[in-house]
Every structure is written in structure tokens, then in C-alpha cells.
Amino acid sequence: MKINIINGPNLNLLGVREPEKYGYSSFEDYLELIGHRFPEIAFSYFQSNTEGEIIDEIQNAGFSSDGIILNAGGYTHTSVAIHDAIAAIKAPVIEVHITNIKAREEFRHTSIISGSCRGSIAGFGLDSYRLAVEALIEIKKS
Numbered sequence: 001m002k003i004n005i006i007n008g009p010n011l012n013l014l015g016v017r018e019p020e021k022y023g024y025s026s027f028e029d030y031l032e033l034i035g036h037r038f039p040e041i042a043f044s045y046f047q048s049n050t051e052g053e054i055i056d057e058i059q060n061a062g063f064s065s066d067g068i069i070l071n072a073g074g075y076t077h078t079s080v081a082i083h084d085a086i087a088a089i090k091a092p093v094i095e096v097h098i099t100n101i102k103a104r105e106e107f108r109h110t111s112i113i114s115g116s117c118r119g120s121i122a123g124f125g126l127d128s129y130r131l132a133v134e135a136l137i138e139i140k141k142s
Contacts, residue, residue: 121135
């Protein structure tokens with residue numbers, strides 16, 4: 001099974017950016033842990049602060065992987081283009097957020113991309129990604 005993880009703006013700063021909200025671990029360290037937990041899965045990781053690069057990666061992965069885990073960061077609330085890219089591909093996309101976006105500022109309560117995603121997981125810290133992996137495993141089985 002092949003799963004692509006795509007992270008958006010500012011997620012390259014995990015471990016140093018507001019650690020009380022986002023934790024003290026870098027995503028690269030977490031990716032190593034999740035790789036050990038799911039050795040049967042080939043993970044691919046991509047991070048960009050640029051909307052167009054995220055769209056390109058969704059399109060590239062969307063026809064060759066078994067699923068995409070997407071944390072679009074701030075683009076979650078603003079990007080119709082990312083929504084449309086998700087809708088255009090075959091691979092199921094699970095939207096993830098480290099924090100509970102419904103418990104944060106009001107402008108974060110609306111996800112423009114969730115309508116084109118298979119499901120959404122939020123508020124479990126980096127463990128949101130593990131939950132998304134498990135969801136994609138179940139989708140693949142069905």
C-alpha cells in the first residue's frame with residue numbers, strides 16, 4: 001500500500017512553531033515513528049508553503065497512490081483550487097488537522113476542502129495522521 005502525506009503552510013515548523021498547540025516533535029521525526037508502526041506501507045512525504053505546489057502534488061499522487069493524507073494548513077479555509085484538485089483525482093483523501101479547528105478562531109471553523117475529502121480527522125495532535133492511516137487501510141479493504 002502506498003500513502004502520500006501532504007502538508008501545507010507552516011507545517012515545516014512543527015516542533016518549534018507554537019509547541020503548546022502543535023507539539024514538540026518535527027514532522028520528520030513523527031514520520032519515522034509512523035513508518036515503524038506501519039512497515040507494510042510505503043509513505044511518501046511532501047510539504048510546501050505554496051498553494052500551487054500542493055495542488056501539483058495532489059494531482060501527481062492522486063492517480064498513483066492508495067490514498068492521500070492532507071493537512072492543508074491555512075489553505076483549508078481559503079482554497080477552492082485545492083478543493084477542486086481533490087475532487088479531480090481517484091485516490092481517497094483524508095483531511096487532517098493537528099488541532100481541533102472547531103475549538104479555535106472562528107475563521108478556522110469552515111473547511112473549504114472537506115467537501116471533496118473522504119473524511120476529516122482533527123484535534124488529536126500528530127496522532128491525527130495515524131488515525132488517517134488506519135482509515136485509509138480500512139477504505140482499501142472495502
